[in-house]
Amino acid sequence: MISIRNLSHVIDGRPILHDITLDLPRGGITALIGPNGAGKSTLLSLIARLTRIQQGQITVDDLTVGASSDRDLAQRLAIMPQQANVSARLRVGELVAMGRYPWNRGRPGYEDRAQVAESLAKFGLTQLADRFLDQISGGQRQSALAAMAHAQGTDYLLLDEPLNNLDISAARGLMRLLRDMADAEGKSILIVLHDINYAAAYADRIVAMANGRIAADGAPDGVLTPQLMRDVFSSDADIIRVNGRPVVVV
Amino acid sequence: MRPVPLLTALLMALAALSLFTGVSNLTPRAVFTDPEATRLLLISRVPRTLAALLAGCALAVSGQIMQMLARNRFVEPMTAGAGQSAALGVLLATILLPGEPIWAKMGLAAGAALAGSAGLMALIRPLPPTQPLLVPLVALVYGGMIGAAVTFVAYQGDLLQYVEVWLTGELSGVLKGRYELLWLAGATAAATWVIADRVTLLALGDAAARGLGLNVTVVTAAGLAAISLSTALVVVTLGAIPFVGLVVPNLVARHTGDNLRAALPLTALTGAALVLAADIAARVIRQPFEIPVAAITGILGSMPFLLLLYRGRARV
Ligand SMILES: Nc1ncnc2c1ncn2[C@@H]1O[C@H](COP(=O)(O)OP(=O)(O)OP(=O)(O)O)[C@@H](O)[C@H]1O
Ligand SMILES: [Mg+2]
DSSP, rough: EEEEEEEEEEEEEEEEEEEEEEEEEESEEEEEEEESSSSSSHHHHHHHTTOOOOOOEETTTEEEETSSSSHHHHHHHHHHHHOOOSSSSSSSHHHHHHHHHHHHHHHHHHHHHHHHHHHHHHOOOOOGGTTGGGGHHHHHHHHHHHHHHHTTOOOOEEEEEETTTTTHHHHHEEEEEEEEHHHHHOOEEEOSSSOOHHHHHHSEEEEETTTEEEEEEOOOOHHOOOHHHHHHOOOOEEEEEEEEEEEEEE | OOHHHHHHHHHHHHHHHHTTOSSSOOOHHHHHHHHHHHIIIIIIIHHHHHHHHHHHHHHHHHHHHHHHHTTTOOOTTTTHHHHHHHHHHHHHHHHOTTTTHHHHHHHHHHHHHHHHHHHHHHHTTSOOOTTTTHHHHHHHHHHHHHOOOOHHHOOOOOOOHHHHHHHOOOOOOOTTTTSSSHHHHHHHHHHHGGGOOOOHGGGOOHHHHHHTTTHHHHHHHHHHHHHHHHHHHHHHHHHHSSSSHHHHHHHHHHHHHHHHHHHHHHHHHHHHHHHHHHHHHHHHHHTOOOOHHHHHHHHHHHHHHHHHHHTTTTTT
16 A cells, blocks of 8 residues: 655745645556646655655555665556656667566566566567667657556556557557556556546546645546536536546547 | 677777787788797787777777766767866876875876766756757866866976876877776776666666666766776876767667667777777878877767767757
8 A cells, every 4th residue: 555644745945745645555546637737746756756755754565665775665666757758779678678677686587578578568569679769659659668667567556647649549558458457466556647538437546636735536436527627627628427437528 | 780790800800900000010920930029019019909999998988888877978088077187187196196106196087087077967967958969068168177277287387298198198108017007997897887787777867767776876976986997097098088988889879779788898899999990090190100099089089979969969
Protein backbone atom coordinates (compact mmCIF):
# COMPACT_ATOMS: atom_id res chain seq x y z
CA MET A 1 0.00 0.00 0.00
CA ILE A 2 1.12 3.52 -0.77
CA SER A 3 0.10 5.82 2.03
CA ILE A 4 0.40 9.54 1.84
CA ARG A 5 0.05 11.49 5.04
CA ASN A 6 -0.41 15.25 5.36
CA LEU A 7 1.65 15.98 2.28
CA SER A 8 2.18 19.63 1.46
CA HIS A 9 4.47 21.11 -1.14
CA VAL A 10 5.59 24.63 -1.92
CA ILE A 11 7.49 25.81 -5.01
CA ASP A 12 8.98 29.31 -5.00
CA GLY A 13 6.79 30.31 -2.09
CA ARG A 14 3.64 29.18 -3.95
CA PRO A 15 1.71 26.34 -2.31
CA ILE A 16 1.22 23.53 -4.85
CA LEU A 17 -0.14 20.71 -2.67
CA HIS A 18 -2.21 21.26 0.46
CA ASP A 19 -2.17 18.67 3.20
CA ILE A 20 -2.93 15.63 1.06
CA THR A 21 -3.78 12.36 2.76
CA LEU A 22 -4.48 9.40 0.51
CA ASP A 23 -4.18 5.63 0.63
CA LEU A 24 -3.64 3.50 -2.43
CA PRO A 25 -4.11 -0.11 -1.42
CA ARG A 26 -2.37 -2.91 -3.25
CA GLY A 27 -3.78 -4.07 -6.56
CA GLY A 28 -5.92 -2.32 -9.11
CA ILE A 29 -5.82 0.79 -11.24
CA THR A 30 -6.30 4.22 -9.76
CA ALA A 31 -6.75 7.08 -12.21
CA LEU A 32 -5.67 10.55 -11.15
CA ILE A 33 -7.57 13.25 -12.99
CA GLY A 34 -7.74 17.02 -12.69
CA PRO A 35 -7.19 20.20 -14.65
CA ASN A 36 -3.77 21.40 -15.84
CA GLY A 37 -1.71 22.62 -12.94
CA ALA A 38 -3.75 20.75 -10.33
CA GLY A 39 -0.61 19.15 -8.91
CA LYS A 40 -0.91 15.62 -10.31
CA SER A 41 2.64 15.42 -11.63
CA THR A 42 3.98 16.99 -8.47
CA LEU A 43 2.23 14.34 -6.40
CA LEU A 44 3.60 11.54 -8.57
CA SER A 45 7.13 12.85 -8.48
CA LEU A 46 6.98 13.13 -4.69
CA ILE A 47 5.80 9.52 -4.39
CA ALA A 48 8.60 8.40 -6.71
CA ARG A 49 11.09 10.63 -4.79
CA LEU A 50 12.03 12.48 -7.98
CA THR A 51 11.28 15.55 -5.90
CA ARG A 52 12.24 15.86 -2.25
CA ILE A 53 9.38 15.79 0.24
CA GLN A 54 9.09 19.07 2.14
CA GLN A 55 6.31 18.26 4.54
CA GLY A 56 4.36 15.11 5.27
CA GLN A 57 5.15 11.45 4.81
CA ILE A 58 4.85 8.83 2.11
CA THR A 59 5.36 5.12 2.61
CA VAL A 60 5.34 2.32 0.04
CA ASP A 61 4.62 -0.89 1.93
CA ASP A 62 7.36 -0.95 4.56
CA LEU A 63 9.59 1.58 2.78
CA THR A 64 9.60 5.24 3.71
CA VAL A 65 10.14 7.53 0.75
CA GLY A 66 13.15 9.71 1.44
CA ALA A 67 14.60 7.37 4.06
CA SER A 68 14.79 4.00 2.32
CA SER A 69 17.55 3.39 -0.19
CA ASP A 70 17.00 4.36 -3.80
CA ARG A 71 17.66 0.82 -4.85
CA ASP A 72 15.06 -0.74 -2.57
CA LEU A 73 12.46 1.71 -3.79
CA ALA A 74 13.46 1.19 -7.41
CA GLN A 75 12.71 -2.51 -7.02
CA ARG A 76 9.30 -1.71 -5.61
CA LEU A 77 8.07 1.24 -7.61
CA ALA A 78 8.58 2.47 -11.17
CA ILE A 79 7.57 5.80 -12.64
CA MET A 80 7.10 7.02 -16.15
CA PRO A 81 7.35 10.81 -15.91
CA GLN A 82 5.23 13.16 -17.97
CA GLN A 83 8.27 14.55 -19.69
CA ALA A 84 11.30 12.45 -20.36
CA ASN A 85 14.08 14.07 -22.32
CA VAL A 86 16.55 11.36 -23.15
CA SER A 87 19.64 13.35 -24.02
CA ALA A 88 21.59 10.51 -25.60
CA ARG A 89 21.23 8.64 -28.86
CA LEU A 90 19.96 5.29 -27.63
CA ARG A 91 18.17 2.42 -29.29
CA VAL A 92 14.67 1.46 -28.20
CA GLY A 93 15.92 -1.87 -26.87
CA GLU A 94 18.70 -0.17 -24.91
CA LEU A 95 16.25 2.25 -23.33
CA VAL A 96 13.88 -0.51 -22.26
CA ALA A 97 16.83 -2.48 -20.88
CA MET A 98 17.67 0.46 -18.61
CA GLY A 99 14.53 -0.38 -16.67
CA ARG A 100 16.33 -3.48 -15.43
CA TYR A 101 19.07 -1.48 -13.73
CA PRO A 102 17.65 -1.73 -10.20
CA TRP A 103 17.88 -5.52 -10.46
CA ASN A 104 21.09 -6.10 -12.36
CA ARG A 105 23.16 -2.98 -11.63
CA GLY A 106 24.25 -2.86 -15.24
CA ARG A 107 25.10 -6.55 -15.67
CA PRO A 108 22.15 -7.97 -17.56
CA GLY A 109 21.60 -11.70 -17.27
CA TYR A 110 19.30 -14.14 -18.98
CA GLU A 111 16.29 -13.09 -16.91
CA ASP A 112 16.80 -9.42 -17.72
CA ARG A 113 16.98 -10.10 -21.42
CA ALA A 114 13.84 -12.19 -21.26
CA GLN A 115 12.00 -9.44 -19.39
CA VAL A 116 13.13 -6.79 -21.88
CA ALA A 117 12.01 -8.95 -24.79
CA GLU A 118 8.65 -9.45 -23.12
CA SER A 119 8.17 -5.74 -22.45
CA LEU A 120 9.13 -4.87 -26.01
CA ALA A 121 6.64 -7.42 -27.31
CA LYS A 122 3.82 -6.25 -25.04
CA PHE A 123 4.21 -2.69 -26.22
CA GLY A 124 4.51 -3.69 -29.86
CA LEU A 125 8.09 -2.50 -30.10
CA THR A 126 9.90 -5.70 -31.04
CA GLN A 127 10.32 -4.57 -34.65
CA LEU A 128 11.69 -1.22 -33.49
CA ALA A 129 14.13 -2.51 -30.87
CA ASP A 130 17.20 -1.60 -32.91
CA ARG A 131 16.01 1.82 -34.01
CA PHE A 132 17.37 4.95 -32.38
CA LEU A 133 14.91 7.03 -30.36
CA ASP A 134 15.31 9.87 -32.83
CA GLN A 135 14.24 7.58 -35.64
CA ILE A 136 10.78 6.71 -34.32
CA SER A 137 7.55 8.63 -33.92
CA GLY A 138 6.43 10.52 -30.84
CA GLY A 139 3.86 7.89 -29.93
CA GLN A 140 6.37 5.11 -30.37
CA ARG A 141 8.78 6.97 -28.08
CA GLN A 142 6.01 7.28 -25.52
CA SER A 143 5.43 3.53 -25.77
CA ALA A 144 9.15 2.88 -25.35
CA LEU A 145 9.18 4.89 -22.12
CA ALA A 146 6.17 3.00 -20.85
CA ALA A 147 7.84 -0.28 -21.81
CA MET A 148 10.91 0.76 -19.84
CA ALA A 149 8.79 1.32 -16.72
CA HIS A 150 7.11 -2.03 -17.38
CA ALA A 151 10.47 -3.80 -17.70
CA GLN A 152 11.36 -2.59 -14.23
CA GLY A 153 8.95 -5.28 -13.04
CA THR A 154 7.83 -3.49 -9.87
CA ASP A 155 4.68 -4.06 -7.84
CA TYR A 156 3.78 -0.37 -8.11
CA LEU A 157 3.70 1.51 -11.36
CA LEU A 158 3.16 5.27 -11.66
CA LEU A 159 2.38 6.60 -15.13
CA ASP A 160 2.06 10.30 -15.87
CA GLU A 161 -0.14 10.79 -18.94
CA PRO A 162 1.08 7.72 -20.79
CA LEU A 163 -1.61 8.12 -23.45
CA ASN A 164 -0.04 11.31 -24.81
CA ASN A 165 0.61 10.95 -28.54
CA LEU A 166 -0.91 7.48 -28.69
CA ASP A 167 -3.44 6.63 -31.36
CA ILE A 168 -6.69 5.03 -30.27
CA SER A 169 -5.51 1.50 -30.85
CA ALA A 170 -2.25 2.01 -28.97
CA ALA A 171 -4.08 3.82 -26.16
CA ARG A 172 -6.62 1.05 -25.74
CA GLY A 173 -3.85 -1.54 -26.03
CA LEU A 174 -1.91 0.14 -23.23
CA MET A 175 -4.97 0.43 -20.99
CA ARG A 176 -5.88 -3.19 -21.58
CA LEU A 177 -2.32 -4.22 -20.80
CA LEU A 178 -2.47 -2.29 -17.52
CA ARG A 179 -5.84 -3.85 -16.72
CA ASP A 180 -4.34 -7.25 -17.31
CA MET A 181 -1.31 -6.48 -15.13
CA ALA A 182 -3.61 -5.41 -12.32
CA ASP A 183 -5.94 -8.39 -12.63
CA ALA A 184 -3.53 -11.21 -13.42
CA GLU A 185 -0.36 -10.07 -11.65
CA GLY A 186 -1.85 -8.06 -8.82
CA LYS A 187 0.07 -4.90 -9.76
CA SER A 188 -0.90 -1.55 -8.33
CA ILE A 189 -1.09 1.17 -10.95
CA LEU A 190 -1.52 4.90 -10.47
CA ILE A 191 -2.09 6.63 -13.76
CA VAL A 192 -2.63 10.28 -14.62
CA LEU A 193 -5.23 10.61 -17.38
CA HIS A 194 -6.77 13.58 -19.08
CA ASP A 195 -9.26 11.57 -21.05
CA ILE A 196 -11.85 10.88 -18.40
CA ASN A 197 -13.54 8.28 -20.57
CA TYR A 198 -10.46 6.11 -20.41
CA ALA A 199 -10.46 6.53 -16.65
CA ALA A 200 -14.11 5.53 -16.47
CA ALA A 201 -13.60 2.52 -18.69
CA TYR A 202 -10.46 1.04 -17.21
CA ALA A 203 -9.86 2.32 -13.66
CA ASP A 204 -11.15 0.77 -10.47
CA ARG A 205 -11.01 4.08 -8.72
CA ILE A 206 -10.77 7.72 -9.69
CA VAL A 207 -9.08 10.39 -7.62
CA ALA A 208 -9.78 13.93 -8.82
CA MET A 209 -7.46 16.76 -7.87
CA ALA A 210 -8.00 20.49 -8.06
CA ASN A 211 -5.75 23.27 -6.82
CA GLY A 212 -3.47 20.95 -4.93
CA ARG A 213 -6.28 19.19 -3.05
CA ILE A 214 -8.19 15.96 -3.45
CA ALA A 215 -11.58 16.99 -4.80
CA ALA A 216 -13.21 13.60 -5.18
CA ASP A 217 -12.28 9.99 -4.64
CA GLY A 218 -14.14 6.78 -5.36
CA ALA A 219 -15.41 4.37 -7.99
CA PRO A 220 -15.91 5.92 -11.47
CA ASP A 221 -19.64 5.60 -11.14
CA GLY A 222 -19.86 7.74 -8.05
CA VAL A 223 -17.17 10.28 -8.91
CA LEU A 224 -18.07 11.19 -12.46
CA THR A 225 -20.98 13.59 -12.15
CA PRO A 226 -21.88 16.84 -13.90
CA GLN A 227 -21.23 18.45 -10.52
CA LEU A 228 -17.59 17.25 -10.62
CA MET A 229 -17.17 18.51 -14.16
CA ARG A 230 -18.33 21.94 -13.01
CA ASP A 231 -16.45 22.11 -9.72
CA VAL A 232 -13.17 20.54 -10.72
CA PHE A 233 -12.90 21.24 -14.43
CA SER A 234 -15.10 24.36 -14.66
CA SER A 235 -16.69 22.75 -17.66
CA ASP A 236 -20.33 22.17 -18.50
CA ALA A 237 -19.61 18.90 -20.30
CA ASP A 238 -22.50 16.53 -19.97
CA ILE A 239 -22.22 13.02 -18.57
CA ILE A 240 -24.39 10.29 -20.04
CA ARG A 241 -24.51 6.56 -19.51
CA VAL A 242 -23.53 4.13 -22.20
CA ASN A 243 -23.78 0.43 -21.42
CA GLY A 244 -24.11 1.35 -17.77
CA ARG A 245 -20.85 3.33 -17.78
CA PRO A 246 -20.50 7.09 -17.32
CA VAL A 247 -19.26 8.80 -20.49
CA VAL A 248 -18.29 12.45 -20.81
CA VAL A 249 -19.74 14.08 -23.89
CA VAL A 250 -17.05 16.36 -25.26
CA MET B 1 30.23 -3.73 -41.30
CA ARG B 2 31.98 -4.74 -38.10
CA PRO B 3 33.73 -1.60 -36.92
CA VAL B 4 36.01 -3.06 -34.26
CA PRO B 5 38.07 -5.39 -36.51
CA LEU B 6 38.17 -2.69 -39.15
CA LEU B 7 39.48 -0.09 -36.74
CA THR B 8 41.96 -2.53 -35.24
CA ALA B 9 43.38 -3.25 -38.68
CA LEU B 10 43.58 0.47 -39.42
CA LEU B 11 45.36 1.08 -36.12
CA MET B 12 47.94 -1.62 -36.83
CA ALA B 13 48.63 -0.18 -40.25
CA LEU B 14 49.00 3.31 -38.81
CA ALA B 15 51.25 2.04 -36.03
CA ALA B 16 53.52 0.32 -38.55
CA LEU B 17 53.62 3.50 -40.62
CA SER B 18 54.37 5.57 -37.54
CA LEU B 19 57.32 3.37 -36.57
CA PHE B 20 59.01 4.06 -39.89
CA THR B 21 58.10 7.71 -40.35
CA GLY B 22 60.43 10.43 -39.16
CA VAL B 23 63.42 12.59 -39.91
CA SER B 24 66.02 9.87 -39.58
CA ASN B 25 65.42 7.22 -42.14
CA LEU B 26 64.51 3.88 -40.64
CA THR B 27 63.67 0.78 -42.64
CA PRO B 28 62.23 -2.46 -41.34
CA ARG B 29 65.33 -4.31 -42.52
CA ALA B 30 67.71 -1.99 -40.66
CA VAL B 31 65.96 -2.74 -37.38
CA PHE B 32 67.37 -6.26 -37.43
CA THR B 33 70.82 -5.45 -38.80
CA ASP B 34 71.78 -2.03 -37.49
CA PRO B 35 71.98 -1.65 -33.67
CA GLU B 36 71.67 2.13 -34.06
CA ALA B 37 68.38 1.66 -35.86
CA THR B 38 67.10 -0.71 -33.18
CA ARG B 39 67.99 1.89 -30.57
CA LEU B 40 66.12 4.61 -32.48
CA LEU B 41 63.12 2.36 -32.75
CA LEU B 42 62.99 1.45 -29.07
CA ILE B 43 63.91 4.82 -27.63
CA SER B 44 61.97 7.11 -29.89
CA ARG B 45 59.60 5.60 -32.42
CA VAL B 46 57.91 2.96 -30.27
CA PRO B 47 57.35 5.35 -27.35
CA ARG B 48 56.04 8.03 -29.71
CA THR B 49 53.63 5.64 -31.35
CA LEU B 50 52.41 4.34 -27.98
CA ALA B 51 52.06 7.87 -26.66
CA ALA B 52 49.84 8.85 -29.60
CA LEU B 53 47.70 5.73 -29.17
CA LEU B 54 47.29 6.15 -25.42
CA ALA B 55 46.60 9.88 -25.60
CA GLY B 56 44.08 9.36 -28.39
CA CYS B 57 42.19 6.74 -26.38
CA ALA B 58 42.19 8.84 -23.24
CA LEU B 59 41.10 12.05 -24.96
CA ALA B 60 38.29 10.49 -26.96
CA VAL B 61 36.95 8.53 -23.99
CA SER B 62 37.04 11.50 -21.64
CA GLY B 63 35.27 13.56 -24.28
CA GLN B 64 32.50 11.00 -24.49
CA ILE B 65 32.10 10.80 -20.73
CA MET B 66 31.98 14.58 -20.42
CA GLN B 67 29.33 14.81 -23.11
CA MET B 68 27.18 12.34 -21.21
CA LEU B 69 27.69 14.15 -17.90
CA ALA B 70 26.97 17.52 -19.50
CA ARG B 71 24.07 16.07 -21.54
CA ASN B 72 25.43 18.00 -24.45
CA ARG B 73 27.26 16.86 -27.56
CA PHE B 74 29.32 19.95 -28.09
CA VAL B 75 31.75 19.93 -25.18
CA GLU B 76 35.08 18.25 -24.58
CA PRO B 77 37.39 18.62 -21.60
CA MET B 78 40.44 19.92 -23.44
CA THR B 79 38.78 23.11 -24.68
CA ALA B 80 36.17 23.42 -21.93
CA GLY B 81 38.32 24.35 -18.99
CA ALA B 82 39.76 21.02 -17.82
CA GLY B 83 42.76 21.25 -20.18
CA GLN B 84 43.48 24.87 -19.31
CA SER B 85 43.01 24.15 -15.60
CA ALA B 86 45.50 21.29 -15.82
CA ALA B 87 48.00 23.67 -17.44
CA LEU B 88 47.32 26.17 -14.66
CA GLY B 89 47.92 23.46 -12.07
CA VAL B 90 51.22 22.34 -13.51
CA LEU B 91 52.28 25.97 -13.94
CA LEU B 92 51.52 26.75 -10.30
CA ALA B 93 53.36 23.58 -9.31
CA THR B 94 56.38 24.72 -11.30
CA ILE B 95 56.35 28.08 -9.54
CA LEU B 96 55.41 26.97 -6.02
CA LEU B 97 56.95 23.48 -5.79
CA PRO B 98 59.99 23.72 -8.07
CA GLY B 99 61.92 20.83 -6.53
CA GLU B 100 59.04 18.40 -6.18
CA PRO B 101 58.90 15.20 -8.25
CA ILE B 102 56.71 14.88 -11.31
CA TRP B 103 54.06 13.03 -9.26
CA ALA B 104 53.43 16.06 -7.10
CA LYS B 105 53.07 18.31 -10.13
CA MET B 106 50.86 15.73 -11.74
CA GLY B 107 48.67 15.64 -8.65
CA LEU B 108 48.24 19.39 -8.65
CA ALA B 109 47.44 19.38 -12.36
CA ALA B 110 44.82 16.66 -11.92
CA GLY B 111 43.34 18.47 -8.92
CA ALA B 112 43.13 21.70 -10.89
CA ALA B 113 41.55 19.88 -13.84
CA LEU B 114 38.97 18.39 -11.49
CA ALA B 115 38.14 21.80 -10.06
CA GLY B 116 37.96 23.19 -13.59
CA SER B 117 35.57 20.54 -14.89
CA ALA B 118 33.42 20.61 -11.76
CA GLY B 119 33.23 24.39 -12.22
CA LEU B 120 32.05 23.92 -15.79
CA MET B 121 29.35 21.47 -14.69
CA ALA B 122 28.10 23.95 -12.12
CA LEU B 123 28.05 26.70 -14.75
CA ILE B 124 26.12 24.80 -17.39
CA ARG B 125 23.64 23.09 -15.07
CA PRO B 126 21.16 26.00 -15.05
CA LEU B 127 21.28 26.43 -18.85
CA PRO B 128 18.02 25.50 -20.57
CA PRO B 129 18.17 22.16 -22.43
CA THR B 130 16.19 23.78 -25.24
CA GLN B 131 19.25 25.87 -26.11
CA PRO B 132 21.99 23.27 -26.59
CA LEU B 133 24.37 25.73 -28.23
CA LEU B 134 24.65 27.79 -25.07
CA VAL B 135 26.66 25.03 -23.45
CA PRO B 136 29.61 25.02 -25.87
CA LEU B 137 29.51 28.80 -25.91
CA VAL B 138 29.79 29.02 -22.13
CA ALA B 139 32.40 26.25 -22.15
CA LEU B 140 34.58 28.01 -24.72
CA VAL B 141 34.43 31.31 -22.87
CA TYR B 142 35.14 29.54 -19.59
CA GLY B 143 38.08 27.62 -21.05
CA GLY B 144 39.34 30.80 -22.65
CA MET B 145 39.24 32.64 -19.36
CA ILE B 146 41.24 29.97 -17.57
CA GLY B 147 43.64 29.92 -20.52
CA ALA B 148 44.06 33.67 -20.14
CA ALA B 149 44.77 33.20 -16.43
CA VAL B 150 47.46 30.66 -17.35
CA THR B 151 49.12 33.14 -19.68
CA PHE B 152 48.89 35.90 -17.08
CA VAL B 153 50.45 33.81 -14.32
CA ALA B 154 53.14 32.59 -16.69
CA TYR B 155 53.91 36.13 -17.78
CA GLN B 156 54.27 37.21 -14.17
CA GLY B 157 56.49 34.24 -13.44
CA ASP B 158 58.51 34.63 -16.62
CA LEU B 159 57.49 31.14 -17.75
CA LEU B 160 55.74 31.89 -21.01
CA GLN B 161 57.86 29.47 -23.01
CA TYR B 162 56.66 26.58 -20.80
CA VAL B 163 53.06 27.55 -21.24
CA GLU B 164 53.40 27.07 -24.95
CA VAL B 165 54.50 23.51 -24.23
CA TRP B 166 51.44 22.73 -22.12
CA LEU B 167 48.87 24.54 -24.20
CA THR B 168 50.04 23.15 -27.55
CA GLY B 169 50.32 19.42 -27.60
CA GLU B 170 53.07 17.81 -29.64
CA LEU B 171 54.88 14.50 -29.64
CA SER B 172 58.31 15.41 -30.98
CA GLY B 173 59.78 15.32 -27.48
CA VAL B 174 58.44 11.87 -26.64
CA LEU B 175 61.22 9.46 -25.70
CA LYS B 176 61.45 6.34 -23.62
CA GLY B 177 61.18 7.44 -19.99
CA ARG B 178 59.19 10.58 -20.83
CA TYR B 179 55.78 9.32 -21.79
CA GLU B 180 55.03 6.52 -19.35
CA LEU B 181 52.48 8.56 -17.39
CA LEU B 182 50.25 8.12 -20.40
CA TRP B 183 49.82 4.46 -19.53
CA LEU B 184 47.95 5.72 -16.51
CA ALA B 185 45.76 7.82 -18.81
CA GLY B 186 45.08 4.75 -20.92
CA ALA B 187 44.28 2.74 -17.81
CA THR B 188 41.91 5.44 -16.60
CA ALA B 189 40.11 5.39 -19.94
CA ALA B 190 39.86 1.62 -19.72
CA ALA B 191 38.52 1.84 -16.17
CA THR B 192 35.59 3.99 -17.28
CA TRP B 193 34.26 0.83 -18.93
CA VAL B 194 33.29 -0.30 -15.44
CA ILE B 195 30.89 2.62 -15.01
CA ALA B 196 29.77 2.70 -18.65
CA ASP B 197 26.20 1.58 -17.93
CA ARG B 198 25.83 3.95 -15.05
CA VAL B 199 27.02 6.92 -17.04
CA THR B 200 24.62 6.01 -19.84
CA LEU B 201 21.74 6.08 -17.34
CA LEU B 202 22.50 9.74 -16.67
CA ALA B 203 21.07 10.47 -20.12
CA LEU B 204 17.62 9.98 -18.59
CA GLY B 205 18.18 13.00 -16.38
CA ASP B 206 19.25 13.10 -12.75
CA ALA B 207 15.79 12.51 -11.32
CA ALA B 208 14.91 9.54 -13.50
CA ALA B 209 18.35 8.01 -13.00
CA ARG B 210 17.89 8.33 -9.25
CA GLY B 211 14.47 6.78 -9.69
CA LEU B 212 16.20 3.69 -11.04
CA GLY B 213 18.37 3.50 -7.95
CA LEU B 214 21.49 5.08 -9.44
CA ASN B 215 23.72 7.04 -7.12
CA VAL B 216 23.98 10.06 -9.40
CA THR B 217 26.44 11.98 -7.25
CA VAL B 218 28.93 9.14 -7.05
CA VAL B 219 28.72 8.33 -10.77
CA THR B 220 29.13 11.98 -11.73
CA ALA B 221 32.09 12.36 -9.39
CA ALA B 222 33.74 9.20 -10.73
CA GLY B 223 33.21 10.40 -14.30
CA LEU B 224 34.66 13.82 -13.56
CA ALA B 225 37.62 12.26 -11.78
CA ALA B 226 38.38 10.06 -14.79
CA ILE B 227 38.07 12.99 -17.18
CA SER B 228 40.28 15.20 -15.07
CA LEU B 229 42.99 12.61 -14.53
CA SER B 230 43.17 11.70 -18.22
CA THR B 231 43.21 15.32 -19.30
CA ALA B 232 45.87 16.31 -16.79
CA LEU B 233 48.09 13.36 -17.76
CA VAL B 234 47.93 14.28 -21.43
CA VAL B 235 48.57 17.98 -20.74
CA VAL B 236 51.56 17.28 -18.51
CA THR B 237 53.21 14.77 -20.86
CA LEU B 238 52.29 16.06 -24.32
CA GLY B 239 50.39 19.32 -23.92
CA ALA B 240 46.78 20.07 -24.79
CA ILE B 241 45.39 18.28 -27.86
CA PRO B 242 42.04 19.78 -28.79
CA PHE B 243 38.94 18.48 -30.57
CA VAL B 244 39.72 14.75 -30.40
CA GLY B 245 37.33 14.44 -27.47
CA LEU B 246 34.69 16.28 -29.44
CA VAL B 247 34.82 14.78 -32.90
CA VAL B 248 35.36 11.12 -32.09
CA PRO B 249 32.38 10.60 -29.75
CA ASN B 250 30.14 12.36 -32.24
CA LEU B 251 31.29 10.14 -35.08
CA VAL B 252 30.79 7.05 -32.95
CA ALA B 253 27.36 8.23 -31.77
CA ARG B 254 26.18 8.52 -35.37
CA HIS B 255 27.13 4.95 -36.04
CA THR B 256 26.63 3.11 -32.76
CA GLY B 257 24.71 5.47 -30.50
CA ASP B 258 25.50 6.57 -26.99
CA ASN B 259 25.12 3.33 -25.11
CA LEU B 260 28.59 3.57 -23.62
CA ARG B 261 29.06 -0.14 -23.16
CA ALA B 262 28.94 -0.53 -26.92
CA ALA B 263 30.39 2.85 -27.83
CA LEU B 264 33.43 3.23 -25.56
CA PRO B 265 35.62 0.59 -27.25
CA LEU B 266 34.92 2.15 -30.62
CA THR B 267 35.60 5.60 -29.25
CA ALA B 268 38.90 4.50 -27.79
CA LEU B 269 40.06 2.88 -31.03
CA THR B 270 38.92 5.79 -33.18
CA GLY B 271 40.57 8.33 -30.89
CA ALA B 272 43.83 6.39 -30.99
CA ALA B 273 43.70 6.20 -34.79
CA LEU B 274 42.94 9.90 -35.12
CA VAL B 275 45.80 11.11 -32.92
CA LEU B 276 48.25 8.66 -34.45
CA ALA B 277 47.27 9.71 -37.98
CA ALA B 278 47.52 13.36 -36.98
CA ASP B 279 50.97 12.78 -35.51
CA ILE B 280 52.16 11.02 -38.66
CA ALA B 281 50.88 13.98 -40.66
CA ALA B 282 52.63 16.32 -38.23
CA ARG B 283 55.91 14.59 -39.04
CA VAL B 284 55.64 14.54 -42.84
CA ILE B 285 53.87 17.73 -43.87
CA ARG B 286 56.86 20.03 -43.43
CA GLN B 287 59.74 17.61 -43.28
CA PRO B 288 62.30 17.95 -41.81
CA PHE B 289 60.37 20.24 -39.47
CA GLU B 290 57.45 19.16 -37.35
CA ILE B 291 54.07 20.73 -36.85
CA PRO B 292 52.50 20.34 -33.37
CA VAL B 293 49.91 17.58 -33.42
CA ALA B 294 47.54 19.98 -31.66
CA ALA B 295 47.52 22.16 -34.76
CA ILE B 296 46.57 19.21 -36.93
CA THR B 297 43.77 17.98 -34.67
CA GLY B 298 42.65 21.58 -34.32
CA ILE B 299 42.21 21.86 -38.07
CA LEU B 300 40.95 18.32 -38.61
CA GLY B 301 38.61 18.63 -35.67
CA SER B 302 37.19 22.12 -35.98
CA MET B 303 35.70 21.51 -39.40
CA PRO B 304 33.56 18.54 -38.39
CA PHE B 305 32.73 20.56 -35.27
CA LEU B 306 31.33 23.41 -37.34
CA LEU B 307 29.45 20.95 -39.51
CA LEU B 308 28.07 19.33 -36.40
CA LEU B 309 26.92 22.63 -34.94
CA TYR B 310 25.28 23.42 -38.21
CA ARG B 311 23.52 20.13 -38.75
CA GLY B 312 23.13 18.90 -35.19
CA ARG B 313 21.19 21.94 -34.06
CA ALA B 314 17.86 20.35 -34.84
CA ARG B 315 18.44 17.05 -33.10
CA VAL B 316 20.20 17.64 -29.86
N1 LIG C 1 9.43 23.70 -11.48
C1 LIG C 1 8.36 24.45 -11.18
N2 LIG C 1 8.51 25.73 -10.84
C2 LIG C 1 7.44 26.49 -10.52
N3 LIG C 1 6.19 26.04 -10.50
C3 LIG C 1 5.97 24.77 -10.84
C4 LIG C 1 7.04 23.90 -11.19
N4 LIG C 1 6.54 22.68 -11.46
C5 LIG C 1 5.21 22.80 -11.30
N5 LIG C 1 4.88 24.04 -10.92
C6 LIG C 1 3.51 24.51 -10.63
O1 LIG C 1 2.92 23.58 -9.79
C7 LIG C 1 1.56 23.40 -10.11
C8 LIG C 1 1.27 21.92 -10.31
O2 LIG C 1 2.03 21.44 -11.39
P1 LIG C 1 1.90 19.94 -11.88
O3 LIG C 1 2.92 19.73 -12.94
O4 LIG C 1 1.93 19.05 -10.71
O5 LIG C 1 0.45 19.96 -12.53
P2 LIG C 1 -0.32 18.79 -13.26
O6 LIG C 1 -1.55 18.55 -12.48
O7 LIG C 1 0.56 17.65 -13.52
O8 LIG C 1 -0.71 19.52 -14.62
P3 LIG C 1 -0.77 18.94 -16.13
O9 LIG C 1 -2.07 18.26 -16.28
O10 LIG C 1 -0.72 20.17 -16.95
O11 LIG C 1 0.39 18.05 -16.32
C9 LIG C 1 1.31 24.24 -11.36
O12 LIG C 1 0.63 25.39 -10.96
C10 LIG C 1 2.66 24.57 -11.87
O13 LIG C 1 2.65 25.85 -12.43
MG1 LIG D 1 1.38 16.82 -15.17
